[in-house]
Amino acid sequence: MEIRPQITLAGVHQQAEEAADMLASIRSAMLAPMVRKLAPSFSADQVATLCEASSRGSFAHRIASRKDMPSGTLVSNGRKRVFDLAETRQWVRDYRKDILRPEGAEAITISIANFKGGTTKTTTAMTLAQGLSLMGHKVLVIDTDPQASLTTLFGILPDVEIKQSDTLMALADGSLTSVRSLIRNTYWDGLDLVPSASSLFDAEFMLPNRQSREGTKGFEFYRVLDLGIDDVRADYDVIIIDSPPALSYLTLNALMAANGIIMPLPPETLDFASSTQFWSLFSDVTESMLEARGRTKSYDFINILLSRVPPKAGRGASTTADAVREWITATYKEKVLPLEIPRTSVASQKSSGFGTVYDSEPGDAKDKTYKRARDAYDLFVQHIEVSIRNAWSRQLQTSGEGGLYGTTPAPQEI
Numbered sequence: 201m202e203i204r205p206q207i208t209l210a211g212v213h214q215q216a217e218e219a220a221d222m223l224a225s226i227r228s229a230m231l232a233p234m235v236r237k238l239a240p241s242f243s244a245d246q247v248a249t250l251c252e253a254s255s256r257g258s259f260a261h262r263i264a265s266r267k268d269m270p271s272g273t274l275v276s277n278g279r280k281r282v283f284d285l286a287e288t289r290q291w292v293r294d295y296r297k298d299i300l301r302p303e304g305a306e307a308i309t310i311s312i313a314n315f316k317g318g319t320t321k322t323t324t325a326m327t328l329a330q331g332l333s334l335m336g337h338k339v340l341v342i343d344t345d346p347q348a349s350l351t352t353l354f355g356i357l358p359d360v361e362i363k364q365s366d367t368l369m370a371l372a373d374g375s376l377t378s379v380r381s382l383i384r385n386t387y388w389d390g391l392d393l394v395p396s397a398s399s400l401f402d403a404e405f406m407l408p409n410r411q412s413r414e415g416t417k418g419f420e421f422y423r424v425l426d427l428g429i430d431d432v433r434a435d436y437d438v439i440i441i442d443s444p445p446a447l448s449y450l451t452l453n454a455l456m457a458a459n460g461i462i463m464p465l466p467p468e469t470l471d472f473a474s475s476t477q478f479w480s481l482f483s484d485v486t487e488s489m490l491e492a493r494g495r496t497k498s499y500d501f502i503n504i505l506l507s508r509v510p511p512k513a514g515r516g517a518s519t520t521a522d523a524v525r526e527w528i529t530a531t532y533k534e535k536v537l538p539l540e541i542p543r544t545s546v547a548s549q550k551s552s553g554f555g556t557v558y559d560s561e562p563g564d565a566k567d568k569t570y571k572r573a574r575d576a577y578d579l580f581v582q583h584i585e586v587s588i589r590n591a592w593s594r595q596l597q598t599s600g601e602g603g604l605y606g607t608t609p610a611p612q613e614i
């Protein structure tokens with residue numbers, strides 16, 4: 201038998217380069233002839249729906265009477281009116297002004313976390329960010345995952361376009377103390393991004409290294425991101441953080457910077473089993489980390505999102521997903537959001553095109569599968585908006601009573 205040659209490290213290196221080249225050419229093919237992704241535009245009916253206007257007629261009337269607001273562009277020989285995303289959001293913010301972030305409140309930070317890979321964290325982060333921006337909110341998304349999938353969803357090629365100093369690494373190595381200069385505008389109006397790239401992985405060495413060198417001077421590796429966003433909390437309504445599938449130093453930063461945590465969880469046996477480890481590891485680590493320093497931390501909300509849920513079995517039959525869904529509900533009780541994101545080819549097809557359901561053009565709305573997925577995401581976003589408004593009310597009530605860490609003592613030395 202002929203023995204196959206071994207694969208050397210040089211071979212792995214060559215493979216890495218070929219894979220990167222392939223991704224670059226796929227991206228240019230997907231986005232051609234535009235170099236950048238484009239956000240969808242909206243018909244007058246769609247804008248009226250997003251504004252929760254009482255009727256199409258009342259919205260049309262308001263367009264005619266409000267000279268200070270955008271009137272869109274007439275297309276199809278003047279028979280149809282189309283609004284771009286920025287114009288749409290301007291109208292939504294106008295209609296919903298009384299339920300947007302109240303004066304004196306600041307951004308609510310939400311981390312999307314699950315130590316298990318492939319549980320739809322990144323898709324959840326992106327759809328939540330887009331959905332909230334379509335409800336008028338100004339959103340900052342922070343990619344803390346060196347895989348940089350979220351950055352890729354913005355049509356950016358991380359390892360080609362993003363330098364290490366453009367990522368949270370600048371905070372981790374101490375060259376910056378605020379994320380402000382890392383923030384960039386994106387193709388999506390109202391959505392800003394702090395990007396990632398694989399070089400952010402160095403933070404996993406840098407943070408423990410600094411802890412041992414600077415711990416006695418008050419450095420706390422798990423507060424780097426929390427402190428880094430302080431400077432911009434007043435500029436955004438919501439900050440959404442995507443995290444890597446591991447209990448890493450970066451994940452701990454994401455969890456410590458959050459007011460709320462959302463764990464997307466597909467109803468599959470292994471995903472459920474690993475979700476139970478998440479909570480025990482999370483509580484062990486934070487107890488030893490925070491309580492040893494005389495600190496504590498509380499969250500405004502922690503939710504489980506049933507995601508990538510396969511269709512229910514027919515009458516009398518039941519699937520593994522049905523059983524696991526019951527375990528999830530029995531375990532996480534009121535933390536489980538009362539809705540499910542269906543498993544749908546729409547989400548995965550859109551990912552291969554570097555997008556989500558919210559990137560679809562209006563025509564897609566006629567498609568039944570698309571509508572089911574879109575309705576589920578809309579409901580998810582609406583539920584989280586309620587939690588966000590609740591957290592703002594709490595902020596206003598407790599402002600003056602101390603910051604995130606309440607009245608806990610000043611940092612202790614290790």
Ligand SMILES: Nc1ncnc2c1ncn2[C@@H]1O[C@H](COP(=O)(O)OP(=O)(O)OP(=O)(O)O)[C@@H](O)[C@H]1O
Pocket residue numbers: 316317318319320321322323324345347349443444445507508509541542543544545547548549551552
């Ligand atoms: N509702 C859905 N139905 C079907 N496929 C989905 C759905 N949501 C996401 N996916 C697909 O599942 C895969 C994993 O999703 P995603 O990358 O969001 O997970 P993740 O938890 O961020 O992964 P990682 O742990 O690697 O960061 C992707 O291919 C995505 O397109």
Ligand SMILES: [Mg+2]
Pocket residue numbers: 321322323345349350442443
């Ligand atoms: Mg991800």
